[in-house]
Amino acid sequence: MTTNSTVLLRVRNLKKYFPIYSGLVLSRHVNDVKAVDDVSFDVYRGETLGLVGETGCGKTTVGRTVLRLYEPTAGQIVFDGTDINALGENELRAFRRRMQMIFQDPYASLNPRMTVGSIISAPLDVHTKLSKKEKQDRVQELLKIVGLNPDFVNRYPHEFSGGQRQRIGIARSLAINPELIICDEPISSLDVSIQAQVVNLLEELQDKLGLTYIFIAHDLSMVRHISDRMAVMYLGKVMELADRNEIYLRPMHPYTQALMSAVPVPDPSRARNRQRILLEGDIPSPVNPPVGCHFHTRCPWADEHCRQVDPEYREIVPGHFVACHYARIN
Amino acid sequence: MESLLTVKNLQTNFYTEDGVVRAVNGISYSMRPGEILGVVGESGCGKSVHAMSILRLIQSPPGKIEGGEVWFNGRDLLQLTEDEMRKVRGHEIAMVFQDPMSSLNPVYTVGFQISEALMLHKGMDKQAARKRAQELLVLVGIPEASKRLDNYPHQFSGGMRQRAMIAMALSCEPKLLIADEPTTALDVTIQAQIINLVIKLQQELGMAVMWITHDLGVVAEMVNTINVMYAGYIIERGPVMDIYKNPTHPYTVGLLGSLPRLDEAPGTKLASIPGLPPDLLALPKGCPFYARCVYRAAQCTESMPPLEDTGTAGHIVACWRWKEIFRKGA
Numbered sequence: 001m002t003t004n005s006t007v008l009l010r011v012r013n014l015k016k017y018f019p020i021y022s023g024l025v026l027s028r029h030v031n032d033v034k035a036v037d038d039v040s041f042d043v044y045r046g047e048t049l050g051l052v053g054e055t056g057c058g059k060t061t062v063g064r065t066v067l068r069l070y071e072p073t074a075g076q077i078v079f080d081g082t083d084i085n086a087l088g089e090n091e092l093r094a095f096r097r098r099m100q101m102i103f104q105d106p107y108a109s110l111n112p113r114m115t116v117g118s119i120i121s122a123p124l125d126v127h128t129k130l131s132k133k134e135k136q137d138r139v140q141e142l143l144k145i146v147g148l149n150p151d152f153v154n155r156y157p158h159e160f161s162g163g164q165r166q167r168i169g170i171a172r173s174l175a176i177n178p179e180l181i182i183c184d185e186p187i188s189s190l191d192v193s194i195q196a197q198v199v200n201l202l203e204e205l206q207d208k209l210g211l212t213y214i215f216i217a218h219d220l221s222m223v224r225h226i227s228d229r230m231a232v233m234y235l236g237k238v239m240e241l242a243d244r245n246e247i248y249l250r251p252m253h254p255y256t257q258a259l260m261s262a263v264p265v266p267d268p269s270r271a272r273n274r275q276r277i278l279l280e281g282d283i284p285s286p287v288n289p290p291v292g293c294h295f296h297t298r299c300p301w302a303d304e305h306c307r308q309v310d311p312e313y314r315e316i317v318p319g320h321f322v323a324c325h326y327a328r329i330n
Numbered sequence: 331m332e333s334l335l336t337v338k339n340l341q342t343n344f345y346t347e348d349g350v351v352r353a354v355n356g357i358s359y360s361m362r363p364g365e366i367l368g369v370v371g372e373s374g375c376g377k378s379v380h381a382m383s384i385l386r387l388i389q390s391p392p393g394k395i396e397g398g399e400v401w402f403n404g405r406d407l408l409q410l411t412e413d414e415m416r417k418v419r420g421h422e423i424a425m426v427f428q429d430p431m432s433s434l435n436p437v438y439t440v441g442f443q444i445s446e447a448l449m450l451h452k453g454m455d456k457q458a459a460r461k462r463a464q465e466l467l468v469l470v471g472i473p474e475a476s477k478r479l480d481n482y483p484h485q486f487s488g489g490m491r492q493r494a495m496i497a498m499a500l501s502c503e504p505k506l507l508i509a510d511e512p513t514t515a516l517d518v519t520i521q522a523q524i525i526n527l528v529i530k531l532q533q534e535l536g537m538a539v540m541w542i543t544h545d546l547g548v549v550a551e552m553v554n555t556i557n558v559m560y561a562g563y564i565i566e567r568g569p570v571m572d573i574y575k576n577p578t579h580p581y582t583v584g585l586l587g588s589l590p591r592l593d594e595a596p597g598t599k600l601a602s603i604p605g606l607p608p609d610l611l612a613l614p615k616g617c618p619f620y621a622r623c624v625y626r627a628a629q630c631t632e633s634m635p636p637l638e639d640t641g642t643a644g645h646i647v648a649c650w651r652w653k654e655i656f657r658k659g660a
Binding site: 054055163164193195199218224225226245248259260262263266267269276278279 | 372373487488517518519520521522523526544545546547548550551570571585586587588589590591592593594596598599600603604606
C-alpha cells in the first residue's frame with residue numbers, strides 16, 4: 001500500500017439481485033439471481049484492490065454496481081465521503097467523471113463505426129467544455145501515454161490488434177483524469193506476451209498519475225502481481241480479503257487455499273511436487289445458493305454448523321478479513 | 331523406441347481473399363507411445379492448425395495441406411483415402427476440443443453421442459454401447475452416470491461437458507489423444523480437476539497425449555516434452571525440465587518472463603515481449619521473431635534459422651544467435 005492511506009471508496013453491505021420473472025401474461029417475480037450478496041470492502045487512495053474469483057462469483061457485478069451502471073439492491077457505496085447510491089442523476093454524472101472503467105472485451109467495447117479519436121474524446125464531449133483543438137491535443141497526448149502512435153486518431157478499431165484495442169480502451173478511461181479506474185478483466189482475452197505489456201502499462205500509469213484501481217480477474221497470479229490487497233469472491237460473497245503477501249503466505253479460507261493450489265505453476269519441478277487441494281463438484285447456482293456458508297457444498301472442512309449458519313465476515317488479524325467459521329491464525 | 335507419431339515437414343496454408351496465410355510452415359517431430367507432449371504458443375502460431383492437419387480436419391478450400399508426411403502406426407495419414415481416415419479419427423487418434431459447449435451436439439443425449447463412436451468403430455450393439463458409455467462416464471468422474479446418460483448437453487455444466495468429451499474421446503481406447511486447449515474455457519478449480527483426470531487416465535490407459543495450450547503453467551506439471559511454436563514454426567523443443575530451466579530461444583524466454591508467478595516478490599516487473607506476432611500473410615524471409623527480438627542482428631533477416639541441437643538430450647532450438655546469447659560462459 002502507498003503511504004497515503006485515506007479511504008477513497010467504501011462499500012458496505014452491497015447487494016445486487018437480478019430478478020427472475022416467470023409467466024408470459026402475468027409475469028411474476030419468482031426469484032432472484034443473487035449476484036452480489038452482502039459485500040463490504042474499502043479501497044484506499046492510490047492502491048490496487050484485486051477482485052478474484054471464478055465464473056459467477058459476482059466480481060464483475062461488484063465493479064459495475066460500484067459505478068452504478070447497475071442500480072444496487074441494497075448497501076452503501078461511499079466515494080470520497082459521498083454516498084453515491086443516494087445521488088440523483090445529475091449529481092451522479094459529476095461523480096462519474098472521477099470513476100472510469102476498462103472493459104473485458106476490447107472487440108465489443110469499442111464502437112466499430114467510430115474512429116479512435118472520437119472514441120477517446122467521447123468522455124471529453126460529455127464531461128468537459130474543451131474546444132475542438134483542445135480535445136484533439138488531449139487525444140494525441142492520451143495515445144502517446146498508452147504507447148500508440150498519435151497519427152492513429154483517424155483509424156477504426158478493426159485496424160488494431162486486441163492488445164492495441166485494449167490500449168485504446170485505457171486511453172478512453174484516462175481522458176477525463178479519473179481517480180478510480182475499474183479494470184474488469186482487461187487482459188483475459190489477450191495473449192500471454194500481450195497481457196504482460198498491458199499490465200506493465202497499467203502499473204506505469206498508476207505510478208505516473210496516482211490512479212486507484214479495482215482490478216477484476218480470474219487469474220490469481222496476475223491479480224496477485226498487480227494488486228496491493230486482494231479479495232477472493234465466491235458466489236456473491238467476499239470469502240477473504242488481505243494484503244497480497246498475507247493472503248499468499250497465510251490463506252485462512254479453505255476456498256482461497258484450494259484456489260491457490262489450483263493455479264498452474266510455470267515451473268515443472270515445483271508443479272509436480274506440490275500438494276493440490278482438489279475441490280469436488282461444480283459451483284452452485286447463484287439463484288439458489290447453499291444455505292449457511294455458500295461454500296459448504298465443496299468445502300473439505302464443512303460440518304453441520306456450516307450447513308446452517310452463514311459465517312460472519314470478520315477481521316481476524318488487522319487487515320485480514322475472512323468469512324469462515326473455522327478460520328484460524330496459525 | 332519405436333515412435334508412435336512422426337510428423338515430417340508438415341505445411342498447411344489457407345488461401346484467402348487477402349492472400350495465402352501460411353499457418354504451418356514445415357514442422358517435424360515425433361512422439362513415443364505413452365508420451366505426453368505439450369504444444370505451446372499464442373494465437374495464430376499454428377498449434378491447432380497443425381493438430382487439425384494431422385487428423386486431416388482442415389476445411390478445403392480455403393485450407394490445404396501443402397506437403398509433408400504424418401506417419402502414425404506405420405502409415406502416412408496424408409496418403410490414406412477418406413474412408414480409411416475416418417477409421418483413424420476417433421478410433422486410433424481422438425481429439426478433445428477447446429469449447430465443450432459447441433463441440434457437443436445439443437439435440438442428442440450425451441449417452442447417444444458417446445455410444446455412437448462405439449457402435450461405429452467397435453461394432454457394438456446399442457445395449458453394449460450404452461453400458462460402455464456408462465462405464466466411461468464413471469471413469470471420467472461424472473456422478474450418477476446411469477441417469478446422466480439420458481441428459482442433453484445443456485443439462486451439464488462446463489466441466490462436466492469437458493468430462494463427457496473426454497469420455498467420448500477415450501471410448502475407443504485411442505493410442506493418441508489430442509487435447510486442444512481443453513481447459514481454457516473452464517475455471518481454475520475445474521481446470522485442476524480435468525488435468526488430474528487426464529494424468530490419471532493417461533497412466534491407467536497408457537495412451538499418448540498431445541496437450542495444446544497457450545498456458546505454460548498448465549503444461550509444466552504434466553508433459554514430458556514441449557514444442558514451442560511461433561508463426562507456424564517449431565522454434566524450440568525439448569524435455570520439459572530443460573525448457574523451463576534453460577530456455578534457449580528469446581521467444582521462450584520472453585514467454586516465461588511474461589507470466590506472473592504466484593510466489594513472486596513484491597515489485598517484480600513482468601518482462602513483456604514488445605510488439606505483435608508477424609502477419610502470416612506476409613512472413614518475413616528470415617526469423618519470424620526478428621521484429622520483436624531484443625537480440626536481433628542483421629544475420630537474422632537472411633533466412634529462417636534451422637533447428638539446432640543445444641547439446642542437452644533432445645533440446646533443439648531455431649535461433650541464429652542462441653550460442654552467443656545463452657551459452658556465453660560455456
